[in-house]
Amino acid sequence: MLLPPPHYDPNDNEAGMKLLEDLTTNAYQIQLQVLKEILTRNAKTEYLKGYFNLNIGHFDVDALQVFKKNVPVVNYEDIKPYIERIANGEPSDIISAQPITEFLTSSGTSGGQPKMMPSTDEDLERKTFFYNMLIPVMNKYVxxxxxxxxxxxxxxxxxxxxxxxxxxxxxxxxxxxxxxxxxxxxxxxxxxxxxxxxxxxxxxxxxxxxxxxxxxxxxxxxxxxxxxxxxxxxxxxxxxxxxxxxxxxxxxxxxxxxxxxxxxxxxxxxxxxxxxxxxxxxxxxxxxxxxxxxxxxxxxxxxxKYIEVIVTGSMAQYIPILEFYSGGLPLVSTMYASSECYFGINFKPLCKPSDVSYTLLPNMAYFEFLPVEKSNGELTQEFQCNGISDQDCQHDETEIVDLTNVKLGHCYELVVTTFTGLYRYRVGDILMVTGFHNNAPQFWFVHRKNVILSIDTDKTNEEDLLKAVTEAKLLIEPLGFLLTEYTAYADTCSIPGHYVVFWELKSKGSNNLSELDTDIMEQCCSRVEESLDSVYRRCRKKDNSIGPLEIRVVKDGTFDALMDFSVSQGSSVNQYKTPRCIKSEEAINLLDSKVVGRYVLRETTFGIGFIAKWACSHQVRQRFLGYPDLRVGLIDILHLDASKTLHIR
Structure with missing residues (x-):
């Protein structure tokens, strides 16, 4: 396999599918060749010389271990000074032997500020190759x-x-x-x-x-x-x-x-x-x-024949509204890519959106994976941190694994070494292995690592919020309303702080937002809370360190205005993704200016532990002696699962 990517006639479907089979079958060998090519080219750059002097002439497994031992796993803040130096006029060979010809900016909607990624002319050829590889896959199914x-x-x-x-x-x-x-x-x-x-x-x-x-x-x-x-x-x-x-x-x-x-x-x-x-x-x-x-x-x-849009990750919440407009058309997510690198292709494009997995092409970059632990089926809080420092999110880097050594069902944070000057760079995406195509693993996109809400010890990630909102919106759909957009922020001005979720709704028929039932909307608040993880529920119910969740319904077109604001701040229409965690005060003020309804639980909420202590006190037992129905009802309450909550008006 030649590097850079081989060229082929994109109209030749048979040749395209054979090339994909070769790439996925020889994934391990191609990955070694990719890393050798990258290091051979860039061994004399200032960045790599600062960590090791490696004789690339006989690149083998030992050389691979030297690379892993000496070159650190980094995030954007670590490499940002090098990129800024090149942007300010210093030579490209700070990080890349090939000339940096432009910088690719991220959307800025996940982490808050756009990042600049180095790119070269050859990298454009690699992207063209990637797009061409989508063609035979689609032609196979449609x-x-x-x-x-x-x-x-x-x-x-x-x-x-x-x-x-x-x-x-x-x-x-x-x-x-x-x-x-x-x-x-x-x-x-x-x-x-x-x-x-x-x-x-x-x-x-x-x-x-x-x-x-x-x-x-x-x-x-x-x-x-x-x-x-x-x-x-x-x-x-x-x-x-x-x-x-x-x-x-x-x-x-x-x-x-x-x-x-x-x-x-x-x-x-x-x-x-x-x-x-x-x-x-x-x-x-x-x-x-x-x-x-x-x-x-x-x-x-x-x-x-189909609608081609990315509906994985934060885009998954759009599936119901897309299905409403589509008339039963398949929703096709073809590719997984970012400003840092183009990663993988969906080899089964007509699958259900919930089943989308991407097969990483081993010639696009050198891929590594930081294991993310799971506990009781949930990602542990240690690996859902929202910081930019490695101290915020500790991984044992000796456990980092290569592309072909990931394990089925396990979750990982993606790390890439690219042809354009990124070395062992943490992309910030959490992926789960769902299978293999030949020897190349297939991944389900779980969420962005650094998109969370937090008030106390709670850490709600993008996927958790999506699941909770998905559960809650089921309550309003029978009323003829569709949830078209949402975002949230942690309001720490109140005591205690609480989650605020903004909803933009669309009516299926002639009803309007003024017809929203307050009780139903309060139930939506409760449903979101019940669907969040155990740490949130403990902080909310037992510790009382988090106040009642609030839903603010905004008028039609509000999220278009939010997108316009983000674009005015440097985001791109193509790459814009509604941030699920709003941090910009200006953006919050914009959303608040469009609110047409505010809903929060009116009841006082007590955890079961409190009720049990109260009910078992001598005074209460004596007081209930004359009220058997109430006493029986209370006994029934006490037999509820400890995770349940009693709401008293």
């Missing part, structure tokens, strides 16, 4: 993708020029502006309804409008729809809800709205729009003007 187009809603973010002159931009912006994307071969997987000019339009509103307009005009050719993340796709649906009348007017008269002022974007869309089309405008108007938008995707784009 027929006739060459007989239509994809309506993928893709966006760019304006770049920031660093003092060195190098650009810093989101990874997808980098790819969409590259020659690899613009000159991509026209195969069945990348013929889009959106002209490149609309994707590259720097004005996200004009870009969204024009891409949707092109998708509507070409509705009969659309075989698949999607965006990178579920959140971006749903934002497009919301945009369509707001602008469908104007879009239909454009189609009816054959003229693009005057406020579309980007010249290249306008010209490209005008060519596709063509002449006036009264029938198409009436058809779309009829579908969009109905009482409900349930199944709207299938109604507007009837030939669509």
């Amino acid at each position: 027929d006739d993708l060459d007989k239509g187009k994809a309506m993928y809603l893709l966006f760019v973010k304006p770049e920031i020029r660093t003092p060195s002159g190098l650009m810093a931009r989101p990874v997808l912006t980098s790819y969409y502006k590259s020659n690899s994307f613009r000159n991509r071969p026209f195969n069945r997987y990348n013929v889009y309804t959106s002209p490149d000019e609309t994707i590259l339009c720097p004005d996200s509103k004009q870009s969204m409008y024009c891409q949707l307009l092109c998708g509507l005009v070409q509705r009969d050719e659309v075989l698949r729809v999607g965006a990178v993340f579920a959140s971006a796709f749903l934002r497009a649906i919301k945009f369509l809800e707001d602008y469908w009348k104007e879009l239909c007017s454009n189609i009816r008269i054959g003229h693009v709205s005057d406020w579309i002022t980007d010249p290249s974007c306008r010209n490209a869309v005008s060519l596709i729009l063509g002449r006036a089309n009264q029938d198409l405008a009436n058809l779309i108007e009829n579908e969009c003007g109905g009482e409900s938008w349930e199944g709207i995707i299938k109604k507007i784009w009837p030939r669509t």
Whole structure:
């Protein structure tokens, strides 16, 4: 296997699948070759020379152990000074023998601030290879993708020029502006309804409008729809809800709205729009003007075979609303990637969202894994910490394992050594091994390590919050409401502090938010609390160190405004993920300004331990002697499981 990644004709499905079989079968050997290549190139960089002098000529298992013994496992704060030095004009060979040609910025929605990751020209080739490997996998499961187009809603973010002159931009912006994307071969997987000019339009509103307009005009050719993340796709649906009348007017008269002022974007869309089309405008108007938008995707784009969006991790909460709009279409998550590196592919793209696992491609980087302990089926609190220092989250680095040595059912934190200057870098993702494809492990994305809520000794991670909110929203769905977005923060201004969860709801029919039942919403608060882990429940019920959880319902469009705020602060539309733990005071104030209803448990809550002591006191026993029904009821209470709670109005 040659490095960098081998090239092949992306239209040759048989060759593509054979290549994937070779990669996964020879995973161990390829991983050693990847590490040897990385170290051979970069052994003389300032970073690596600071830790060891290794003779790479005869790279073997012993050399691998020298690497692991001497080069530390690091996080972003450890490498940030090196990256900033290059951004400020120092040579790339501080960390990379190959010239750093740009910096790739993370979304900044997980950890709070965007990170800058080094990238090289060769890295772009590696990403192109990765995208090409998705093609044979999809063609294996979905027929006739060459007989239509994809309506993928893709966006760019304006770049920031660093003092060195190098650009810093989101990874997808980098790819969409590259020659690899613009000159991509026209195969069945990348013929889009959106002209490149609309994707590259720097004005996200004009870009969204024009891409949707092109998708509507070409509705009969659309075989698949999607965006990178579920959140971006749903934002497009919301945009369509707001602008469908104007879009239909454009189609009816054959003229693009005057406020579309980007010249290249306008010209490209005008060519596709063509002449006036009264029938198409009436058809779309009829579908969009109905009482409900349930199944709207299938109604507007009837030939669509699937929706391609990432619905793992924090995106999982969008599954119900996507299913509402989809009309039964499969939700396909094809890939697992980040600003640091592109990692793996879903080899079974038509599986249920809950079953999505990614097979890591061993030629993309050198992969290692820090074991994350589990206790009673739950990740232990030690490994759910929210700090940036290793002291906050202790791992025994002697236990770090290689790609092919992970164990089925075990959880790990991902560590990568890349071709672009990251060495033993902790990505911050927690993964669980679900199986193997040949010799390459498959992983389920559990959650981001550093996204949690905490008041006392409680540490609620992203997955815990998602599960709790999922349980609670079941109470409002029979009333005709869908939860479209949520986020939370730990309010420590109150005494004791408490969790605040913001909900944005959508009505399935004609009912509105003013019809929300207070008792039901209080039950939602209770359901969230009951679904959180035992540490939270102990702090809440026994120690009384956490106050009652509060749900604040916000008006329609609030989370769009939150996204706009994040984008204005440097996030990217493509990579934006609603943060499940809000820390920005400005963002909290924005959400609070949109609140239309506040709900918190009104009852006083006592733990069973308190009730038992109270009930067993001599005075209470004497007082209950004359009230047998009450005494029996209390005895029944005392026989409840210790984890239960008695609520007294």
